Amino acid sequence: MTVKKFSAGLCGLMLALGVVGARADQNVEFKAEDCAGSPDAAVMKLPFPLNKWAQVECTKYGHVLASQDSWIWILPKAGPVLVPSQVTMGEPREVGNDAYFTKIAITPVRGDEFKETYGTLTSDLDKDEVKPDGYRVDITTSGGESLKIYFFDYDTYAWGMDCSSSCDVNARFILLDRNHKPEPRHAAI
Numbered sequence: 321m322t323v324k325k326f327s328a329g330l331c332g333l334m335l336a337l338g339v340v341g342a343r344a345d346q347n348v349e350f351k352a353e354d355c356a357g358s359p360d361a362a363v364m365k366l367p368f369p370l371n372k373w374a375q376v377e378c379t380k381y382g383h384v385l386a387s388q389d390s391w392i393w394i395l396p397k398a399g400p401v402l403v404p405s406q407v408t409m410g411e412p413r414e415v416g417n418d419a420y421f422t423k424i425a426i427t428p429v430r431g432d433e434f435k436e437t438y439g440t441l442t443s444d445l446d447k448d449e450v451k452p453d454g455y456r457v458d459i460t461t462s463g464g465e466s467l468k469i470y471f472f473d474y475d476t477y478a479w480g481m482d483c484s485s486s487c488d489v490n491a492r493f494i495l496l497d498r499n500h501k502p503e504p505r506h507a508a509i
Contacts, residue, residue, distance in 0.1 A: 353378050355417070361462070362420035370426050370457060370471070373478060373495050382406040382419025385459070387495070393480065395493045401480075407465040423460035428453065429470065437470045440487040441479055450505040452478070471495070477502035 355378040358364065362383060364376050373393070377386045385403040387393045393401035406412055406419035429437065434454045452472040459467040470487070472479045482491040496502060 353380060358383070358417045358420060361422050362417070363422065363424045366424060367426045369455065369473060370424070376421065378417060380414045380416055381412045382415050383417070383421055385421070390498050391495055392498060393493050393495050401493045403459070403467065403469070405461045407461060407463060418462070420462045421459055422462055423458065425458045427456045427458070429456050430454070437481065437483065437487055438472060440489055441472060441481050441492055443489050450507050452505060474505045476500050
């Protein structure tokens, strides 16, 4: 059974990614539970390539978009990342399967959209690497909230960045494969 704990020190991360807020004295535990009883409208299967890195898990706080078992999502200097379907500024409520995703769509990004978001993501990173494949993930929750997260796939690792309100380098996170060392992407022949 998967257990993901988030302490109040991650409140900024959780808020930046649309995740529930936490008080300074509170630990929020997202423990995977049975998804039986999820509404028919709930997105449970993810489109490719998001399903390479992510899965939908059911928790007592609602459904969450979390890393696949063989991957980990990390916000540098903060810790693990997940995206809940219950978006709240206050303490999360135990709502079970009543909070879920109604839409999770992925679109390849190119042109100006890629240039702008990738430029923000890499503003303080190595720009000499071979460019990744870029994707925009548009998410709608059962509460009507809309989230927008970009992913940049380097094959052996990836970067994600929340752009729900605006793209911000402080809302970027890295996706690492637990079974493979990240390696620079090779140019196509």
